[in-house]
Amino acid sequence: xxxxxxxxVIAALLVLIIAVFVLSRRTQEEQFDERQLxxxxxxxxxxxxSMLGAVLAMMVLFSWKPWVDMVDPLFTLIAAxxxxxxxxxxxxxxxxxxxxxxxxxxxxxxxxxxxMLVNLGAxxxxxxxxxxxxxxxVTLTPCGNIMxxxxxxIVAIVLTVKMLADRREEEE
Amino acid sequence: MKNLKLKSARAAKDLSQxxxxxxxxxxxxxxxxxxxxxYNPTINLCIAICKALxxxxxxxxxxxxxE
Numbered sequence: 001x002x003x004x005x006x007x008x009v010i011a012a013l014l015v016l017i018i019a020v021f022v023l024s025r026r027t028q029e030e031q032f033d034e035r036q037l038x039x040x041x042x043x044x045x046x047x048x049x050s051m052l053g054a055v056l057a058m059m060v061l062f063s064w065k066p067w068v069d070m071v072d073p074l075f076t077l078i079a080a081x082x083x084x085x086x087x088x089x090x091x092x093x094x095x096x097x098x099x100x101x102x103x104x105x106x107x108x109x110x111x112x113x114x115x116m117l118v119n120l121g122a123x124x125x126x127x128x129x130x131x132x133x134x135x136x137x138v139t140l141t142p143c144g145n146i147m148x149x150x151x152x153x154i155v156a157i158v159l160t161v162k163m164l165a166d167r168r169e170e171e172e
Numbered sequence: 173m174k175n176l177k178l179k180s181a182r183a184a185k186d187l188s189q190x191x192x193x194x195x196x197x198x199x200x201x202x203x204x205x206x207x208x209x210x211y212n213p214t215i216n217l218c219i220a221i222c223k224a225l226x227x228x229x230x231x232x233x234x235x236x237x238x239e
Contacts, residue, residue: 035198035201035213169204
């Protein structure tokens, strides 16, 4: 690795360490409660096995020659990670364990919509310019935008439905 | 099995699920899940709920059917 790459990796690690330190210093009001922790443990287990399943499915797909010619391995690997994230997020959202106590889902929803719009916008631009495929192959750089946009679109839809259901339950 | 004793004790104190949840440091959905019988709380949470509602463990969580 050259010097700028080293610097970026070290800076990213520092940001990660600081973020973990700051997030772990939340007050009791901002913690997950005991039921949420149990649900999140289940969600993590299901998400982990979903990723293993997705990776296995992709290994089978890569034994098929036309698939190898069509799709980049890195794209499928990131797709497996996205699938496990989606499983984890949807399980947590539907079981009321995605947000800590007193956390507002609306701000997360806005972030999801923002990330979705940026990624789908970039994907649309690539489609318009005819640069979505690289040498006729689905690769991470242009097609990753569709994957990210799609992932956050699904999370945003599930969040919206859950927020509406919660509001109706609170009114009752 | 639904915990109707908890629901009625909360209603008697004129507390909403959100208010009881705040007193017990849990989310509203957790109180809702306990009342619906979807979640079995730990003894620590049972004690916190009892203290918040001024009831004993027997009064809120003892099920006569188990005797």
